[in-house]
Amino acid sequence: xxxxxGGTARITESETRSGIFAGSDPYALARAWMAEAEKTxxxxxxxxxxxxxxxxxxxxxxxxxxxxxxxxxxEGGFVFYTNFESAKGGELAENPQAAMVMxxxxxxxQVRVRGPxxxxxxxxxxxxxxxxxxxxxxxAWASAQSRPLSSRASLMADVAGYAARYPINPPRPPHWGxxxxxxxxxxxxxxxxxxxxxxxxxxxxAPGALAWAVQRLNP
Ligand SMILES: Cc1cc2nc3c(=O)[nH]c(=O)nc-3n(C[C@H](O)[C@H](O)[C@H](O)COP(=O)(O)O)c2cc1C
Ligand SMILES: Cc1ncc(COP(=O)(O)O)c(C=O)c1O
Numbered sequence: 001x002x003x004x005x006g007g008t009a010r011i012t013e014s015e016t017r018s019g020i021f022a023g024s025d026p027y028a029l030a031r032a033w034m035a036e037a038e039k040t041x042x043x044x045x046x047x048x049x050x051x052x053x054x055x056x057x058x059x060x061x062x063x064x065x066x067x068x069x070x071x072x073x074x075e076g077g078f079v080f081y082t083n084f085e086s087a088k089g090g091e092l093a094e095n096p097q098a099a100m101v102m103x104x105x106x107x108x109x110q111v112r113v114r115g116p117x118x119x120x121x122x123x124x125x126x127x128x129x130x131x132x133x134x135x136x137x138x139x140a141w142a143s144a145q146s147r148p149l150s151s152r153a154s155l156m157a158d159v160a161g162y163a164a165r166y167p168i169n170p171p172r173p174p175h176w177g178x179x180x181x182x183x184x185x186x187x188x189x190x191x192x193x194x195x196x197x198x199x200x201x202x203x204x205x206a207p208g209a210l211a212w213a214v215q216r217l218n219p
Pocket of ligand 1 (some may be wrong): 035044045060061062063064080081082083086087088089107145146
């Protein structure tokens with residue numbers, strides 16, 4: 001058992017990690033793997049399957065694009081953007097916890113993250129919204145995401161209506177913004193021969209603690 005200090009976060013682990021698993025900051029490790037995936041994946045290297053559950057515990061899952069792995073040694077988060085009134089928005093309002101997994105076929109690796117979820121602050125969400133294509137910004141106004149739609153024509157009429165209302169610089173819709181998953185657990189997985197994969201789980205040493213305990217897991 002060894003103890004090291006990764007920035008402000010202490011790490012306890014049973015085995016020294018090396019190669020693609022090395023490092024004392026799991027956010028930096030996730031960013032490094034994503035940077036590799038950007039070179040090898042044909043499209044959407046930041047796509048994640050995002051799992052939520054409603055108040056009754058029934059799970060739901062869908063893809064979203066991860067837009068930020070925040071720079072922090074100990075208290076970072078995984079950020080995505082969506083409609084607060086969508087199915088996932090409703091589930092996160094009832095039960096603000098989520099899990100996500102990134103899987104890159106080209107690298108044969110996956111990263112899993114679990115934790116409580118909070119909304120991203122207005123200034124950060126405004127800045128991200130402003131960086132999107134104009135038509136995507138208008139689409140966020142027009143789409144009542146996850147609710148029934150009578151026809152494609154009605155959606156396109158709403159798109160035209162919002163484009164007329166906001167010919168330039170549409171403000172961020174009040175129903176659209178970001179969520180941040182604050183990990184209590186992360187897992188880095190890489191494919192091994194004959195299914196003898198390598199897995200390292202990073203878990204907070206105690207609820208609310210900054211320190212991580214890292215454990216190699218059976219494949
Ligand atoms: C690769 C990919 C990326 C996506 N990214 C997002 C996203 O970042 N935000 C979003 O709201 N929907 C995104 N979607 C659409 C969602 O998968 C989903 O259809 C939508 O958010 C409604 O989900 P819900 O009804 O569970 O709320 C993406 C779909 C795919 C296939
Ligand atoms: C409905 C929806 N919202 C948001 C996003 C996030 O991506 P972007 O901000 O790059 O449009 C996506 C990506 O596919 C999407 O489908």
